[in-house]
Amino acid sequence: MSKADAHQYKYKKASDLPSNHNDAIHQLSIHSRQGHNKFWSESVLPFMLTITCPFFVRSIVFISGHCHGSIGEFFTRILFDQSMTLKQILEQFFYFEWHWPSAIIIISFLIYAIVMTMILPGKEYTGPITDTGHVPIYRDNGFTYYFVSLGLFALLTLVLKMNHLSPTYIYDHWEEFLSTVSTFAFILCFFVMLKGKYMPSTNDHRSSSNWITDFYRGVELYPRIFDVDIKLITNCRYGMLSWALLSAIFCMKTFELHGYTDSALVTCLLTIIYLTKFFWWESGYMKTMDIIVDRAGFYLCWGCLVWVSGLYTLPSYFLVTHPIKLGPVLTITILALGVFSIYINYDCDRQKIDVRASNGQCKVWGKPSHIIRAKYVLLNGKQSESILLASGYWGLSRHFHYIPELTLAFLWSCPCGFKFILPYIYFIFLSILLMHRAHRDDQKCRLKYGKAWDRYCQLVRWKVWPGIY
Numbered sequence: 001m002s003k004a005d006a007h008q009y010k011y012k013k014a015s016d017l018p019s020n021h022n023d024a025i026h027q028l029s030i031h032s033r034q035g036h037n038k039f040w041s042e043s044v045l046p047f048m049l050t051i052t053c054p055f056f057v058r059s060i061v062f063i064s065g066h067c068h069g070s071i072g073e074f075f076t077r078i079l080f081d082q083s084m085t086l087k088q089i090l091e092q093f094f095y096f097e098w099h100w101p102s103a104i105i106i107i108s109f110l111i112y113a114i115v116m117t118m119i120l121p122g123k124e125y126t127g128p129i130t131d132t133g134h135v136p137i138y139r140d141n142g143f144t145y146y147f148v149s150l151g152l153f154a155l156l157t158l159v160l161k162m163n164h165l166s167p168t169y170i171y172d173h174w175e176e177f178l179s180t181v182s183t184f185a186f187i188l189c190f191f192v193m194l195k196g197k198y199m200p201s202t203n204d205h206r207s208s209s210n211w212i213t214d215f216y217r218g219v220e221l222y223p224r225i226f227d228v229d230i231k232l233i234t235n236c237r238y239g240m241l242s243w244a245l246l247s248a249i250f251c252m253k254t255f256e257l258h259g260y261t262d263s264a265l266v267t268c269l270l271t272i273i274y275l276t277k278f279f280w281w282e283s284g285y286m287k288t289m290d291i292i293v294d295r296a297g298f299y300l301c302w303g304c305l306v307w308v309s310g311l312y313t314l315p316s317y318f319l320v321t322h323p324i325k326l327g328p329v330l331t332i333t334i335l336a337l338g339v340f341s342i343y344i345n346y347d348c349d350r351q352k353i354d355v356r357a358s359n360g361q362c363k364v365w366g367k368p369s370h371i372i373r374a375k376y377v378l379l380n381g382k383q384s385e386s387i388l389l390a391s392g393y394w395g396l397s398r399h400f401h402y403i404p405e406l407t408l409a410f411l412w413s414c415p416c417g418f419k420f421i422l423p424y425i426y427f428i429f430l431s432i433l434l435m436h437r438a439h440r441d442d443q444k445c446r447l448k449y450g451k452a453w454d455r456y457c458q459l460v461r462w463k464v465w466p467g468i469y
């Protein structure tokens with residue numbers, strides 16, 4: 001681990017702990033990066049990403065819609081035949097004429113997400129206790145929210161159709177929508193940053209004099225406005241639901257233009273099934289790195305509102321203009337492999353949850369589970385213990401569940417064919433994100449569990465791909 005990486009977290013080394021704690025008792029507190037590359041990592045990189053990410057998302061949607069899906073054509077037209085100047089493109093991307101229908105639909109959707117989250121019934125559950133002793137409380141109504149929303153969407157579609165209208169209006173104005181949602185997301189991130197600096201909801205906030213870092217990484221871990229949890233709304237209730245609905249809308253548009261198209265159906269069905277799994281396990285997601293480590297800033301909030309809508313839906317969007325006939329054999333094979341990948345991914349998460357819930361007293365793949373009990377201490381001095389599973393999927397590699405996640409991303413992109421790289425951008429991004437995430441998670445666990453984590457790593461050598469990485 002590099003010095004800069006180590007500084008990302010503030011912790012006590014094992015040797016600093018009393019000798020009776022020498023077996024993997026660590027203090028963990030996630031704090032700011034204070035390494036040598038501070039200027040680069042805290043200012044330059046966040047600034048560049050804040051500027052380039054919106055441009056990137058808009059470019060790929062533009063290429064899909066106006067350059068026949070070809071990245072080469074995009075650059076040829078700008079650089080060589082001058083049929084499109086950079087100035088024209090920048091004007092298209094950033095000269096923002098207010099598109100009222102988009103603004104109204106987006107605000108209505110946001111209000112819908114907030115109201116439904118507040119009123120739908122569900123058992124209360126808690127997230128992990130923070131360093132300052134705060135315990136976030138949520139209501140477990142994500143799955144109900146998802147199905148009620150899908151039902152209401154189907155009803156709305158029927159009502160619109162009876163009036164000769166269609167939700168595919170969103171596809172027809174997708175570029176305006178994306179620009180509008182991006183503007184909203186920027187305003188929201190700025191507002192959430194100010195709120196974190198001056199009116200934080202809990203003590204889990206970290207503000208610096210560098211506004212670029214604060215904007216990009218966020219200030220607060222658990223910001224709430226009128227008891228509405230910002231991260232739950234942006235990541236799950238808006239981000240994940242809009243991903244499902246957009247895939248359905250793009251599939252409907254493909255059908256409107258080309259009749260029944262099996263490739264569009266496969267991509268849409270796999271996305272809907274995957275997101276059903278996500279909402280089924282939403283309370284588990286509220287305990288992952290995104291929620292307990294990453295603060296509410298541009299990376300997470302803008303990412304879930306815009307990056308997910310624009311990039312994660314790209315295969316379905318691409319298929320509207322590039323439909324392909326797969327035939328029944330390929331359709332069923334891709335669908336079956338996709339559902340199998342979703343199942344394996346779910347089963348990995350379930351294995352970990354089950355072994356912890358039963359305090360290690362359960363069978364994994366028919367055999368008693370192989371576990372390591374790892375102790376740790378939080379900054380508030382409280383000691384705790386977690387179970388690390390070293391058998392089953394978690395014995396194959398330390399992040400084996402990323403493999404079915406990647407396989408699935410490939411499977412719902414491959415109905416787009418292999419002529420263009422554009423629909424694989426999500427798959428490429430995910431490959432990089434997950435390899436980096438495996439590395440970040442390893443660091444986090446090593447700092448939290450110390451020697452117990454090293455023991456686990458000795459038992460399970462591979463980070464993601466058994467025998468390779």
Ligand SMILES: NC(=O)C1=CN([C@@H]2O[C@H](COP(=O)(O)OP(=O)(O)OC[C@H]3O[C@@H](n4cnc5c(N)ncnc54)[C@H](OP(=O)(O)O)[C@@H]3O)[C@@H](O)[C@H]2O)C=CC1
Pocket residue numbers: 288289290345349352386387388389390394398399401402405430433434437441444445448
């Ligand atoms: N489509 C997308 O863009 C992405 C999807 N995902 C998906 O989200 C889901 C969650 O992934 P992710 O957030 O990365 O988190 P993980 O499910 O990988 O959880 C990691 C945490 O689990 C605990 N843990 C690690 N090893 C073990 C073990 N051997 N036994 C028991 N517990 C262990 C540690 O937490 P603790 O502190 O509790 O010990 C660790 O920090 C996955 O299904 C993944 O595929 C993830 C990223 C991107």
Ligand SMILES: CC(C)CCC[C@@H](C)[C@H]1CC[C@H]2C3=CC=C4C[C@@H](O)CC[C@]4(C)[C@H]3CC[C@]12C
Pocket residue numbers: 049053235278285290298299300302303304307308
């Ligand atoms: C450069 C930035 C703008 C990149 C933003 C990245 C984020 C949008 C994504 C980072 C981690 C992603 C996710 C993690 C885990 C998930 C669980 C899965 O079952 C569904 C998807 C997701 C919530 C996923 C969503 C996008 C990220 C938050």
